[in-house]
Amino acid sequence: MVTFWDSAVTKYSKSNLWILFHTAAVLALLVNLSSGLRIATLRRPAIAQIAELLPDGRVHQLHFLGACALTAIACAYLLFRLYTLIRGGFRSLDWKNFDYHRCVIWGGCAVLAVSLASGWLLLSDTAALGSPRELHFAAALGMLLYLFFHGGSYLLQYGRRALLLILRPTRQPGGRLLASAAVATGVVLGGWHFIAGSAQHSLPVLRVSVSTPIHIDGAADETEWTSAQPLTLSTEGGANFANGNTPVTLRALHNTREIYFLISWRDPTESLTHLPLRKTENGWQVQQDGFHRFDETRYYEDKFAVLLSDACDFGAAGTAHLGRKPLDNKPANWHGHGYHYSDSDRIHDLWHWKAVRTNDMYLADDNFIGPPDIRRPGRRRYTAGYRKDGKESGSYVMNWQWYRPDTVIPKRLPRLAEQLARYESAGGDSDWVIPWFDFAPYAAENDDFPEGTLMPSVIYSSNRFEGDRADVRARARWRDGRWTLELARPLDTGSAKDVAIHTGTCLWVSAFDRAQVAHTRHNRPIRLELE
Amino acid sequence: MWRRALLLFAPPACVLLVAILHQQPPPTPVEYHLGKIDRNGEAMGAWSGPWACVCDARTGLLWEVKTDDEGIHHGDWSYSWYREDFGVPNNGDCYFEEERCDTRDLIRRSNRERLCGTDNWRLPASAELQTLLYPQAKEGAPLIDTDYFPKTRRGDYWTRDGEKPLQGVYRHLKHGAVAIDFIAGEQVTIPYRNAAFVRLVADASKACHQLRK
Ligand code: HEM
Ligand code: HEM
Numbered sequence: 001m002v003t004f005w006d007s008a009v010t011k012y013s014k015s016n017l018w019i020l021f022h023t024a025a026v027l028a029l030l031v032n033l034s035s036g037l038r039i040a041t042l043r044r045p046a047i048a049q050i051a052e053l054l055p056d057g058r059v060h061q062l063h064f065l066g067a068c069a070l071t072a073i074a075c076a077y078l079l080f081r082l083y084t085l086i087r088g089g090f091r092s093l094d095w096k097n098f099d100y101h102r103c104v105i106w107g108g109c110a111v112l113a114v115s116l117a118s119g120w121l122l123l124s125d126t127a128a129l130g131s132p133r134e135l136h137f138a139a140a141l142g143m144l145l146y147l148f149f150h151g152g153s154y155l156l157q158y159g160r161r162a163l164l165l166i167l168r169p170t171r172q173p174g175g176r177l178l179a180s181a182a183v184a185t186g187v188v189l190g191g192w193h194f195i196a197g198s199a200q201h202s203l204p205v206l207r208v209s210v211s212t213p214i215h216i217d218g219a220a221d222e223t224e225w226t227s228a229q230p231l232t233l234s235t236e237g238g239a240n241f242a243n244g245n246t247p248v249t250l251r252a253l254h255n256t257r258e259i260y261f262l263i264s265w266r267d268p269t270e271s272l273t274h275l276p277l278r279k280t281e282n283g284w285q286v287q288q289d290g291f292h293r294f295d296e297t298r299y300y301e302d303k304f305a306v307l308l309s310d311a312c313d314f315g316a317a318g319t320a321h322l323g324r325k326p327l328d329n330k331p332a333n334w335h336g337h338g339y340h341y342s343d344s345d346r347i348h349d350l351w352h353w354k355a356v357r358t359n360d361m362y363l364a365d366d367n368f369i370g371p372p373d374i375r376r377p378g379r380r381r382y383t384a385g386y387r388k389d390g391k392e393s394g395s396y397v398m399n400w401q402w403y404r405p406d407t408v409i410p411k412r413l414p415r416l417a418e419q420l421a422r423y424e425s426a427g428g429d430s431d432w433v434i435p436w437f438d439f440a441p442y443a444a445e446n447d448d449f450p451e452g453t454l455m456p457s458v459i460y461s462s463n464r465f466e467g468d469r470a471d472v473r474a475r476a477r478w479r480d481g482r483w484t485l486e487l488a489r490p491l492d493t494g495s496a497k498d499v500a501i502h503t504g505t506c507l508w509v510s511a512f513d514r515a516q517v518a519h520t521r522h523n524r525p526i527r528l529e530l531e
Numbered sequence: 532m533w534r535r536a537l538l539l540f541a542p543p544a545c546v547l548l549v550a551i552l553h554q555q556p557p558p559t560p561v562e563y564h565l566g567k568i569d570r571n572g573e574a575m576g577a578w579s580g581p582w583a584c585v586c587d588a589r590t591g592l593l594w595e596v597k598t599d600d601e602g603i604h605h606g607d608w609s610y611s612w613y614r615e616d617f618g619v620p621n622n623g624d625c626y627f628e629e630e631r632c633d634t635r636d637l638i639r640r641s642n643r644e645r646l647c648g649t650d651n652w653r654l655p656a657s658a659e660l661q662t663l664l665y666p667q668a669k670e671g672a673p674l675i676d677t678d679y680f681p682k683t684r685r686g687d688y689w690t691r692d693g694e695k696p697l698q699g700v701y702r703h704l705k706h707g708a709v710a711i712d713f714i715a716g717e718q719v720t721i722p723y724r725n726a727a728f729v730r731l732v733a734d735a736s737k738a739c740h741q742l743r744k
Contacts, residue, residue, distance in 0.1 A: 377563035378678025380578045402580030
């Protein structure tokens with residue numbers, strides 16, 4: 001049966017090559033849109049509303065692979081256009097047929113160009129040009145609109161026939177077509193492989209003699225630091241930082257036994273008020289805004305994390321898995337953002353410096369990211385692969401017998417009311433830490449503090465971590481809107497839970513501005529080059 | 532045209548609307564053989580606290596939970612092994628007795644306060660204590676489910692099995708009692724005079740009976 005459309009199609013049909021590239025572009029765009037919107041759920045609550053529709057897991061890899069495909073197609077299309085323009089002169093532009101659809105397509109191409117340009121700029125982690133994130137996000141919404149005004153309107157106008165036109169080859173695919181498809185796929189995968197393998201910042205680690213003392217005191221006054229070549233990169237997407245963004249500058253030294261880092265980042269406020277307790281009419285209450293969902297972004301200390309790995313994959317060595325429940329057979333997370341874990345048995349090292357809980361101990365928590373942990377029925381929070389190294393004795397504990405969002409019973413109370421005098425308001429640079437023996441065990445009859453009293457909730461029960469968790473020495477100072485952090489660790493600790501450091505080890509950094517988990521991130525790993 | 536518009540835009544709009552309206556419920560606890568019991572003997576939710584005892588539904592035993600409140604259940608206190616007739620009294624370290632501490636002191640005090648509504652607290656048999664060993668413990672933690680048994684030390688915990696012959700360097704002391712070490716999960720026989728940790732157990736408790744039902 002020959003319908004009108006079938007005969008029209010023979011007059012007005014698309015070449016196989018066109019169908020191939022158009023379909024690839026549609027698929028790549030859908031991949032980028034869905035994975036990009038998933039990334040956007042991290043800090044955009046409105047997008048989080050439709051999170052169930054978006055892909056989860058290692059979406060960064062997906063996004064960047066889609067980006068490579070889309071960029072390759074866009075370049076090929078641009079070249080083709082230029083070619084016809086040069087061959088056919090300006091007549092080939094065909095101004096007569098410049099209808100609604102042409103208009104939308106030109107608009108779409110412009111938005112796509114913005115999307116690609118801002119995407120590559122984002123991927124470069126350059127601090128100099130400001131963040132193109134908002135532009136990239138706006139362009140993504142533009143591409144969503146484009147899908148409706150372009151695809152939607154064709155479908156509205158022509159229905160099923162439009163689909164046949166763009167999907168059904170009119171001729172048998174020939175050898176040339178298959179060859180071009182193979183070449184195109186090769187170009188995209190090759191490009192992806194190249195980018196994934198070489199898109200790394202490089203941080204030279206200057207060699208100093210074993211006898212040169214580097215004091216881990218946050219002062220960074222050793223002259224060696226001025227000789228070390230700095231690397232500055234933009235980190236993004238963190239809570240509380242202006243536009244979620246803070247530039248981080250790193251320098252590194254080693255003396256063949258230990259490696260030293262000097263890291264500084266912008267943070268206008270020094271946040272030391274860590275989940276303080278406030279006395280209310282009904283009892284003591286933890287001051288919080290999100291802590292119940294394990295996503296505190298207000299009453300929290302500043303923190304900084306360094307991730308070290310032998311793998312250099314995008315998305316924090318491939319450990320960032322987004323979504324509420326990226327693993328079907330494991331518990332969901334409370335905030336819906338995702339969690340870190342390793343897809344293999346590989347251990348990634350994670351140093352976690354905390355302005356209140358570890359700074360006074362001159363240490364950073366030595367954690368690691370491994371395969372997802374088993375379900376632990378007694379724990380409300382499941383942290384997947386993010387785990388603590390072996391810890392032999394206590395360090396800090398929180399000053400409540402059991403956390404509840406309404407009221408808590410403290411573990412300990414000050415022996416003298418005056419001990420709380422310096423904590424009259426949240427904020428300030430007081431040390432929000434209490435030594436175990438300065439306070440006495442809680443007794444209801446001693447709890448006569450007036451309403452409004454503030455009390456720190458971090459208690460040091462012993463001065464240091466011991467064992468595996470104490471390998472990373474760290475000390476930071478805050479001055480004039482910047483944290484300056486010095487870190488040291490043996491190049492090889494010999495522990496199976498640590499990564500030995502050598503040339504080629506990849507590193508990532510994240511800053512936390514009074515946030516429990518909402519940290520900044522960058523896209524390209526930093527490759528260490530030991531001198 | 533209208534039909535087409537409806538077909539084209541209604542399904543995505545519906546999916547979007549359902550996704551926005553349907554928000555995932557927060558996580559909830561799963562079934563587990565351990566259950567929290569408060570100090571009066573009432574069962575509590577898996578994510579509630581503070582709790583004073585744990586009932587193990589597999590064995591029907593009620594276990595004492597250690598604390599860091601410097602009270603009689605403080606996890607750092609240690610005890611020498613002593614029963615009415617034999618053992619070594621008052622050779623462990625705690626704050627709650629005039630003299631130093633032994634296992635009988637903790638039993639007497641726990642029964643007197645009717646910890647978790649019961650007064651038949653005793654030392655566990657080694658087979659009983661071994662049921663608490665938890666091979667999946669986190670790195671560096673004692674071999675027990677610390678989410679239910681916090682403040683457990685990486686050290687030896689007494690059992691009631693006394694009058695066991697001592698070996699090696701302790702041979703001259705002749706007899707001691709069995710302890711389970713929660714570092715490697717092994718059973719060791721050590722002299723009564725040693726200061727080791729204690730986790731008491733009670734059977735036929737009302738709290739555990741209710742929870743198992
Ligand atoms: C039309 C194609 C694209 C769409 C629709 C799209 C969409 C998105 C969206 C919605 C986000 C989240 C923005 C936010 O809320 O912060 C995002 C992030 C990102 N996109 Fe794209 N994108 C596209 C192409 C590209 C390209 C070509 C690149 C280049 C490599 C790229 C690289 C990135 C990067 C680096 C991020 C940030 C990742 C992060 O924050 O962890 N995108 N994209
Ligand atoms: C693509 C990049 C990344 C994404 C999308 C991402 C995402 C996330 C998410 C959703 C969480 C919450 C998990 C939970 O609640 O258990 C989290 C936690 C965390 N992330 Fe990342 N992350 C990225 C890169 C990094 C890097 C490079 C580091 C280290 C330098 C890092 C360090 C941490 C730490 C330490 C936590 C746990 C904070 C805590 O609970 O104390 N992340 N990340």
